[in-house]
Structure formats: C-alpha cells, structure tokens
Amino acid sequence: MALFDVRDLEVPIVGAPMAGGPSTPQLAAAVTEAGGLGFLAGALLTADKLAEDIAVARSLTSGPLAVNLFVPQPDVGKPSEIAAYAEELGELARHFGVQLGEPRYTDDDYAQKVEVLLDLRPEVVSFTFGCADAGDIKRFAEAGVATLGTVTTKAEAEAAVARGVDALVAQGPHAGGHRGTFDPLARPSTDSLETLVVTAGTVSDVVVAAGGISTPGAVAAMLDLGAVAVQVGTALLLSDEAGTNSVSRAALTDPQFTETAVTRAFSGRYARGLRNRFMQNHDPTAPLAYPQIHYLTGPLRKAAVAAGDPHATNHWAGTGFKEIRSCPAAQIVAELTGR
C-alpha cells in the first residue's frame, strides 16, 4: 500500500499539532479541506479522547489527516528541585485559591495511543521529543500509515531516518510551543531554520519546515530552500476553528505582550511563548522536569485562565505572532500560499 506523501498535497501547508486546546478536529479538517494536511494533537489527552477526535475529524473531511504523539522522555526530574519549585509557586497558588498539582511522571499513555493509531490509521503519524522505535515505525508502515519525525538538529534527523521515518519536520528556533529536542536536558539548538532545512535535506528527501512562519514570503523562502511544505502553528492560533482559550486569544493581540521567549517555567521543558510575568519571575529557577512541572503548574494555569489573568498561564506562540489574525483557517492556508 502506498503511504501518504507530503509532496502530493494540493497546497504545501501542514497544520501544526497543538496540544492543550488549540488543535481541534474542526481545525484539522479545515486545513485538510483547504488542500493542506490537518493535524490532531495526540498528547495530553486520553487514548479514548484521541480516538474520538480522529472520528470527529474523519466525519468532517475525507482528505488526509495526521496525528502527533509526544514520545516518552527519560525522567530527568530531581525531586528536591521540584519540591523547591513547588515551594516557590505556593504564594501564587494561594493567590488563586488553588492547590498545586501533583508533580507526577507519566508516559502520556503512549503505548495505548500507538495502538489506537494502528487501529484507526490516520494517513500520517508524527513524533516529537524523540522518535518512535524502529519496531513501531515498521508497524505503522505495514498498517499504511506514513511517519514524520520532528527534529531540531542534524543528529536528530539522522537518528529519525535511521529508525525508518518517511519524512522529517525540521523545527527551527522560532517555533511556538515545545521544542522537539530529543535530549530533555539539552539547551535547544539556536541554529537558524534555514540552516536546519538545508542540513535535514542532506538526510531526507522530504523535509517540512516549521517555526516562525506566518507570512507568504516566509513560506515561499522555505520552499525555495528545498522544503516540500511548511508547518504552521501560531498562524492558526486565532483561526475560527482553533480551540485556543479566550485569555490566550486576547493576549496574542494585546500590545502589552511585545515578544516571545523560550522557557521551562510552565512545563519543565523548553517551550516558546509570549513573555509574561510568570515566565519572567520563575524561568530562572524552574527545573527541567517534564512532565512533572506541567502537572504541578496545571491548576494554577487553569485558575489564571478562569480569572482572565494572562500573566499566570502560558501562551505558546512562535516569533511570527504579530502577523496573525482571526478568520477561517481555510483563508489563512490560502493566504500563506499566495492564493
């Protein structure tokens, strides 16, 4: 059975998977219906909810769909550092009248989700924070599912291709959300996306460029460099179909937020978002401990959203956030490709 090939897309736009709310079946279907590849986020939800999201997206489009998974990373959290960080966040938790979450380590039900995907067979499955093992990649191929590996360095590109992925997503330093860096303790690469696309192109024929792309000019530049498509996340955050929460929607167009930065303060893993007070106050002391810090700060972030406070929750976004706007996703996809 021929596997789906990103080069066959009518429009060279891949929607980014955006866990935590922004990715909805409606958004994935809208990007696919516009001629691109719509993505569902498989992380931070149960395997049952993932199956449900795939079914809803399938009911909305007969075109290709992709699903992303977070590959379980080694537990690098140090209990004493996590406890000290919890102590530091205590005052803010009291301010919102909530208990901090339990800083637990989980694998996000990865193995169960792999089985759901082998059963429901979206056209594409992608991985971040590492790469699936060669055995699972082979099972996907045998099930007719193409695999994409998110990479941030040449070494990661080589590792993903060695395991058998069909294509690469080259994620550059300007990307919104978590960096896909395999080693959770490594500082994410700051090499330019241009450099990464070219080096990844020496490892795979099929490279999708991601990170900070939100204008037709930036899309065209990546295609000129040899990328077969671009992946956009931030550009879709304000789309009608996105599930972006109302506080993040407002923050993304609020002039008080002038820049993004990479922080581990919210989740214990490096991610780019709007620079706000929480980030400024807590980034210097936050430990690298994913997903423990994600769970620890969860109730705080939820309370901040409920209270409409943009300074105590994360607003993941790439450096292109000033160019984005609210409209149907189909229009964003069309405009990015100059149609």
Ligand SMILES: Cc1cc2nc3c(=O)[nH]c(=O)nc-3n(C[C@H](O)[C@H](O)[C@H](O)COP(=O)(O)O)c2cc1C
């Ligand atoms: C809100 C948000 C959530 C994200 N969640 C995920 C995710 O669940 N899985 C993943 O592989 N990448 C995730 N990313 C990163 C994207 O896949 C992609 O690399 C990034 O959006 C590209 O940069 P851009 O946002 O500047 O377009 C997320 C990005 C954002 C903005």
